[in-house]
Amino acid sequence: MPSLPSDDNNASSQLHTTLVDSITHALSTRKPLLTHLNADTTWLLCIPYPKTTASRSGRRYFHILIDPWLRGGQSDVAKFFSQQWHAQESAVQSISEVENLIKGVEEAARDRLSPSGDTIVVDDGSEGMDWETSNEKEADKDNHNGESWIDAVVVSHEFTDHMHKDTLLEITPSVPIFAATKAASAIRSWRHFDFVSEIPRFGGDWRTSSTKPLPEWIGISRVAYPGNDLLYYHSAVMIAFSGDANEDAEAVIYTPHGISPADMAPVSKAKPSIKTLALLHGLQDISLGAQLNMGAHNGLKVHRLLGAKYWIGTHDEVKKGGGDGEGEGGDGEWGGGKGWCVGEFGGSEV
Numbered sequence: 001m002p003s004l005p006s007d008d009n010n011a012s013s014q015l016h017t018t019l020v021d022s023i024t025h026a027l028s029t030r031k032p033l034l035t036h037l038n039a040d041t042t043w044l045l046c047i048p049y050p051k052t053t054a055s056r057s058g059r060r061y062f063h064i065l066i067d068p069w070l071r072g073g074q075s076d077v078a079k080f081f082s083q084q085w086h087a088q089e090s091a092v093q094s095i096s097e098v099e100n101l102i103k104g105v106e107e108a109a110r111d112r113l114s115p116s117g118d119t120i121v122v123d124d125g126s127e128g129m130d131w132e133t134s135n136e137k138e139a140d141k142d143n144h145n146g147e148s149w150i151d152a153v154v155v156s157h158e159f160t161d162h163m164h165k166d167t168l169l170e171i172t173p174s175v176p177i178f179a180a181t182k183a184a185s186a187i188r189s190w191r192h193f194d195f196v197s198e199i200p201r202f203g204g205d206w207r208t209s210s211t212k213p214l215p216e217w218i219g220i221s222r223v224a225y226p227g228n229d230l231l232y233y234h235s236a237v238m239i240a241f242s243g244d245a246n247e248d249a250e251a252v253i254y255t256p257h258g259i260s261p262a263d264m265a266p267v268s269k270a271k272p273s274i275k276t277l278a279l280l281h282g283l284q285d286i287s288l289g290a291q292l293n294m295g296a297h298n299g300l301k302v303h304r305l306l307g308a309k310y311w312i313g314t315h316d317e318v319k320k321g322g323g324d325g326e327g328e329g330g331d332g333e334w335g336g337g338k339g340w341c342v343g344e345f346g347g348s349e350v
Contacts, residue, residue, distance in 0.1 A: 030243065032252070033061070033105065034278065034312070037098070038090035040161065041256045041315040042068050043280070044098065046105055050217060050243050060109035062218060063102050064239060066154045066254060068171075069164035070094060084161070095150075095170035102149035148172040152213075154199075154220060155179035156237050156256060158186055165190070176213050178220050180232050199237060204270055206240035206249055217242045223253070225263050234259050238267065240274055250277040253306065256315035258282060261301045268305055279308040282315045 022033060033046040046061040055062075070090045092098050153175055155163045163183045169192055176195040179187055184198045200209050202221040209219035224235035236255035243250070251274050253267070258281055267274060281299035303311045 032241075032277070034252070035101070036312075036314075037068075037092055038070065039088045040069065042066065042070065042090065043254070043314070044101070045239065045252060046102070047218065047239075047241050053215070053217060058110070059106055061105060062215065063105075063149060063151045064154060065098065065150050065152070065171075066237075067156055067162040067256070068095070068098075068153065068167045069161055070098075070167050072164070072166050095167065099149045106149070148175045150175050152220075153177050154237055154239070154254075155183045155187065156235075156254065157232065158182040162256070163187065168192075180222065180235075182232075202238060202266060202270075204266060205272070206238070206251070206270065206274055207272075209238075209240070223259065223264060223267060225260070233257055234263070236264065238274075248273050248275050250275045252276075252278045252280065253308070254280040254314070255302070256280070256282060258295065258298050259302065261298075261305045264302055264305055268307075276306040276308040278310040278312055279303055279306060280312050280314045283313045 030048050030051075032048065033044075035044040035046075036042075037044055043066040045064045045066060047064070048061055049055040049059070071093050092101060148171065150171065153168070153171060155168075155177065157163065157180055163179070163186065168177075168187065169190065171193075173193050174195075175193070176197065177184070177187055177193050178197050178199050181198050184196050187193060188196045195213065197211070199220055199222045200211075202209065202223045206219045206221065207216075209221035210216050211219075214220065219238075219240045221238050221240070222232065222235055223238055224232055234255075234257055236253050236259045238251050238253050240249050240251040242248075249272060251267070253264075253276055267276070279299070279302060281302060283296045283299065299311060302308075
């Protein structure tokens with residue numbers, strides 16, 4: 001059975017096996033798939049299309065890539081002053097491998113769904129599933145003329161561990177980019193992408209952030225201090241989505257540096273209401289003269305405020321660092337880390 005391409009065959013094999021198991025369960029619950037692509041803060045969020053909504057080219061999921069930094073170093077000042085690298089190799093090493101991963105998700109979903117959207121299971125009890133299914137030729141039509149399997153990219157901050165230029169420039173120019181204000185300005189200056197949009201501030205109704213080219217059942221907004229937060233450092237990106245008719249919207253809230261519970265209060269009071277399915281908030285409390293990552297104690301407060309069903313750690317990798325500006329240990333703003341994970345909400349996490 002062909003494996004997903006990766007420099008780390010063990011990680012690739014485990015990712016493949018876990019995805020197949022997760023997809024099978026997720027399709028029965030119609031919940032998103034969330035995949036941690038490295039030990040830091042790069043994520044792939046796959047949101048299932050509502051049963052009543054037709055998708056282009058028959059896709060089962062809308063695929064959002066978040067803060068992609070897959071390989072190579074990053075530096076926000078100058079390389080001689082401070083530079084960091086991943087301590088653990090990412091589970092995928094290139095955008096091409098992300099594309100193959102998403103293609104595998106879609107092919108697995110096609111084999112497990114009937115035309116009506118009900119879950120079916122094929123090859124039940126087998127050791128695994130071949131990514132190269134009989135639907136390969138049909139699926140490949142999605143990528144004609146260089147069209148990407150990635151539906152949108154979110155960039156939460158302008159710092160290069162979130163806005164990693166080398167990784168982003170691997171992405172097909174037609175993929176829409178939704179970025180924080182300064183990140184959007186920087187990305188436009190590269191003249192690579194056809195569409196770069198500043199993420200709008202959440203104003204109480206998630207539906208106002210569902211702007212083209214997003215489908216009307218998905219909105220991407222920024223939750224932040226109501227005054228002037230020039231860096232938007234302690235802020236959050238909220239990806240809200242609605243399922244079938246008469247269902248409340250759900251949201252995945254991503255705050256890699258943490259956010260004050262008071263700043264998140266508008267989400268808990270939103271009209272129409274929003275159920276927080278998952279909170280992505282780091283565990284490490286990091287201060288270097290000023291508060292950087294707000295850590296688990298703050299995360300617990302935000303989790304309780306939102307009533308999030310899941311709390312998932314992010315941006316906690318211990319990075320390899322070098323340069324005159326590195327502190328002891330050379331790990332910049334981060335403390336301890338964990339490996340990649342993949343799971344469906346309501347299912348397992350590796």
